[in-house]
Amino acid sequence: MATETEENYIKAIFKITEKNQGAANTNAIAKHLNTSAASVTDMLRRLSEKEYFHYEKYKGVYLTTKGIQMATQLVRKHRLWEAFLVDKLGFQWDEVHDIAEQLEHVDSDELIARLDKFLGNPKYDPHGDPIPNAEGKFTLRSQISLLNLKKSEEGTVVGVRNNDTLFLQYLNKLCINLGTRIKIISENDFDHSKEILIDGEIQTVLSQKACNNLYVKKTIL
Amino acid sequence: MATETEENYIKAIFKITEKNQGAANTNAIAKHLNTSAASVTDMLRRLSEKEYFHYEKYKGVYLTTKGIQMATQLVRKHRLWEAFLVDKLGFQWDEVHDIAEQLEHVDSDELIARLDKFLGNPKYDPHGDPIPNAEGKFTLRSQISLLNLKKSEEGTVVGVRNNDTLFLQYLNKLCINLGTRIKIISENDFDHSKEILIDGEIQTVLSQKACNNLYVKKTIL
DNA sequence: AGATATTTTTAGACTAATCTAAAATTTAAT
DNA sequence: ATTAAATTTTAGATTAGTCTAAAAATATCT
Missing domain, CATH: 1.10.10.10 (Winged helix-like DNA-binding domain superfamily/Winged helix DNA-binding domain)
Incomplete structure (x- = not known):
């Protein structure tokens, strides 16, 4: 410990x-x-x-991966306690940080699992920040365009900016649908195009315009 | 602090x-x-x-008085957290001590006041021990769990901690009801079970868990 | 009361986490 | 490309809490 x-x-x-x-x-x-x-x-x-x-x-x-896992679990604990303090004890969202800062160091996986369940497995804390699950995964609430996804980051497709038929056909051809995972392999500083990996399989390049049109939820980890 | x-x-x-x-x-x-x-x-x-x-x-x-006040507040915090862990999170009464031992050191009077209210200002913790109020006062128990009855002491059954059907059926089989007299014949230091005499007639053994669940009013001899 | 056993305290050392002041390294700027 | 500025590291000290081994004080037992 x-x-x-x-x-x-x-x-x-x-x-x-x-x-x-x-x-x-x-x-x-x-x-x-x-x-x-x-x-x-x-x-x-x-x-x-x-x-x-x-x-x-x-x-x-x-x-390291080990460090990221630990940090993510701390974030999970902190945000679950904040949810408890606000939802159950009636604190204001701006009063809970210091208390959660102490509570997050209490060591018991069982406690956190039960607290999570007691709160109804909330996805977001009172500040709107996402609560990682027991495996450390969480998605950012606000969808972002692929433009804002940096090198080696990953996201899940949640929508498009506008329903331009040509763009949808283009996505179809690339096997990109809702729920498709996209990882940024590299960024091109010249024209801001991005080399991406689709569902861990297909590798291709998207233009700045295409990236801007595609909304994803960023995957942490 | x-x-x-x-x-x-x-x-x-x-x-x-x-x-x-x-x-x-x-x-x-x-x-x-x-x-x-x-x-x-x-x-x-x-x-x-x-x-x-x-x-x-x-x-x-x-x-000193100062020290007693501090100790009493720690006891209050410990027992309130135990009540929370059992009543709200569904822990067993014998699983909560180590976690409460950590939680009791979290520093926030406001937190404890709100927790107390959230739990409905309980007078006793899950072990039947009294919870001091914010001023450090606590009610003496007229009823105690069988756990706290020592060798050769006697008491009258006044209730159970929780209405677990299996436990009530068990009591029924032993002819233990409200008003039944129970005398402690011996205590087993290994597993904290007790040899008891029921209404001066039947002799049997109760486990620690059973003793904890059974409330008696101690007979002053 | 004197010897023995038990309990408590002292002495000296260790680890984790911190500090200030000074030295070393990297970055920025002319 | 030197010099100046900022950043980072080392050196040496401090505090809280702990340890073992040895000394001192108290309690117990004939």
Whole structure:
């Protein structure tokens, strides 16, 4: 089991990398945890032995699969507790963060499974943020166009911007339907076209215009 | 705010003095907290500056009013969480202690007030132990579970904890009803079962689970 | 009362997490 | 391409909580 401090470091790194798209640097983590850069370096050096993340001196840090799993479960716990505090105890949505911050460190899988069920397996917390399931999967609520999906990210098709027949026929030919999984293999900076993988099988290229027309729910993990 | 460790020391001292009627000694605290006597001495010396208790070398320790208040609030929090885990999340009464042990350290008076209300201001936890109110007062039980009846003590059945059909049928078979007198003949330290005498006639053995489920009014002898 | 056993405390050391100040490295700018 | 600025790391210290082994105090038993 990880200590509370360790869990907070993992969560901070997760949040920073989620936002910044790239390694989390020492100063950002220090600011996030309200501690000194020296402390962070120290902690990263010791914690990196536990393989939650990759750490290279002066190069910042990014989570391993193990680290991402841990962070996702923490997010799940945090958001379930927030849902409990608002839905059951009648707190306002802006009063619950600090309490959930404490509750999320309580260690019991059984507790979280039962809490989830008690709340009716909610998909979103009181802030509208998605609650990961026990396996760590969750979809972003707001659908985004494929334009906003970055390299190596994945999403599920949920719709199109407009029902242009030609576009729908085009999608058909590519075997892209509602529910189809799409992964971004690479992005072309010149014309903003994207190389994509359809349902883990077919590989093709979509133009910027096509990407803009296609809505997906982003898959985390 | 006290650290989690500090809170655990206060609670241990409270429980020991509650039982032993007198100062809590070093060894007892060490055993209770599963730590060494040396660590306890060390902790007592440092903690006594915070005026939660009086400490004199070699003489043991007893709580001040401040310490008793703190301990009582911890007990309140612990028992409210246990009630939540059993009544709302469907845990068994014997599964909740370790989880409540973690939850009780979450720091928010507002949270506890709302939890209390949400549970319907319960007077007793799932083990039949009384829950102190926000001011630290709690009602003495006139009814206690058979668990708390010691060897050679006697009581009259006044109720059951929950109306589990199987349990009621079981009681029926043993000729145990409201008003039945029960005397404890012996206690088994291994599995906490008790040998009992029913209405001065029938002798049998009740498991810990059965004892916990059966409420009696203790007969003053 | 004196010897023995038990309990408690001290001494010294360890780990996790933190700090400040100084040194090293990377990034940005002229 | 140097220099300046920002970032990151090291060095050395601190605090809370813990440990073992040894010393000191108290309790127990003839």
